[in-house]
Amino acid sequence: MKNLLILAILSLGIAGSSARAQQVPPQLFSGMDGYTFLPDGTPIPIWGYGWVADGYITLPGPLLSYEQGDFVQLNFSNPSPESHTIHLHGLDVDQANDGVPSTSFLLVTGDETTYEFTAAHSGTFLYHCHVTTTLHLTMGMYGMVLVTRPDMTLYEEGPAYSEDIPLLFSDLAIETNLDPVGSYPFHDIRPDVFMVNGVSGDQLEASDRIVHFEPGQPLALRLGSVAYSLIRCIFPEELNAVCYMSDGRPVPNAFAPDTLDIFPGERFTVLIEPDADWDGHLPCEFWSLADGTLEGTESIHIRDAALEVPNISWDQQNGFPNPANHHIQWSGSKQLTVTVFDARGNFVTTERLEDGVLDVRNWPNGVYIATFPNGSASRFIVTE
Ligand SMILES: [Cu+2]
Structure with a gap:
């Protein structure tokens, strides 16, 4: 029966994700009193963003999803004890809306603002706090922005696909999150937790974290990184992966990657059309940019949706x-x-x-x- 419940939750999750963010007024807030949980259950303090309607912050922050051409009004309030902003990384915003304190403004405790921009280009983008960026970002103040097209093509005259799969890579140093002020100067931060969409290890095997596909229906992997590390994704041949976009624009020539390196702040859109009945993993390595060592590997489970059904009791x-x-x-x-x-x-x-x-x-x-x-x-x- 567990599997059936998993199936139900999974399916409802997919149905729910098709609802667009702008159906609810997108009101974000910042908080400094959240927790994330390691695979062994250990709570780690985080700062971050959450929907005002939910009342809690999440790691990563909520996915911001818009349609190409939308005029976006993103309301943001800061009830937390320190100043924050939202920097819309890679989006074409004007200076007043760039969320960089030195060129626009920051929000002190109690402030509220509405960032405005036109989502002119479809693609994969990021957002993060730009106040004492190194610290606020590693504490958890980041999320992904997707700009998609109603015709489910990646871009004008681009390939069609069936579903967006956001995969945001990040990391954190437990010591820093336990003692943010004591971690100064920040160039000594060495991450020891490596995450995809805010979770790692066995957490990526939870039913709602497994990526399900239907044969012949391409999935758009929306890969982005706010990690300290270099991310190296190793694509199994059976995924039939093709990279079409980087940093919110089509690449001049689409290519089939064996491996794909994602540096901090970069984004790639990769279509996969896995072989029928495939059930395997997409390993993503975290390489230290400080000393060139392999720090960790997190694997994304990808499985033919049809393989779920026979497990029902x-x-x-x-x-x-x-x-x-x-x-x-x-x-x-x-x-x-x-x-x-x-x-x-x-x-x-x-x-x-x-x-x-x-x-x-x-x-x-x-x-x-x-x-x-x-x-x-x-x-x-x-x-x-
Ligand atoms: Cu901040």
Whole structure:
């Protein structure tokens, strides 16, 4: 049953991520009282950004997602005890909105502002605090910005793809996060935690961290780094990876990378179209720019979505008729909530049923999986 729940969470997560950030007014705030957790459960203090609506900061900060051509108004408030900004790294903003204290302004405790810019180019970008940048960034004040196109191409006349996969590399030094002031001067900082999207090690094997693909549906890996280290991604052949963009612009000639080096602040967009049934890892090495040593490797798990389905443990909650062409009914409950996935684990619908009857008229033919709040599941077939 655990696997089924994982499938449900995963699928709802994918459904949720298609909602664009600007449906909710994008109000960010800065905080200096957050925690992140190492794979062994140790809490590490962080500073960072969060949505005002959520009320807590996250590592990394929330993904900022816009459509190409959007006029963006990013509201930002600073209730924390020190000054902060948002620098929109790589985006074409004017000086007043660049978040660099010496050329524009910083937000002292209690300040609020609205950064404005036009998201003129599609691509992968970053944001981070630009106050005492070395320290505030390594403490966790960073996130990714995606500018995408409604036609799901990377850029005008660029390749099409099915889904964005943000992968933000970063690192931290535990000693620094435990004692930010004591870590001065900052050139002695040596990171000892290496992260992808704010987590590392076994945390990357959590179900909602695994990257699922469908054969023939290219995924856009949105690679960006705010790490101290050099990131070296090693692409297995089966991923059929092609790099199309760097630093928010198309590269002159797309190329198939065996390895890809990402220096601090750089971004790349790589399309992958993995072989069917592939289940493997994309290893990314963290190399010290101070002494050239390999400090750590974090691996991103990539798996054919179809491989998830056979792991479900089936209960005897069978509906009838099955196959169904008009409706399917589950007995035993006057009111019943059902969540349905297709055979690949994609979310189809959640409905509250009267007398346990689900209307399946006009549904595409195929195998579906119904899940119920008590954790049981049943499989049914829809035919014409
Ligand atoms: Cu800051």
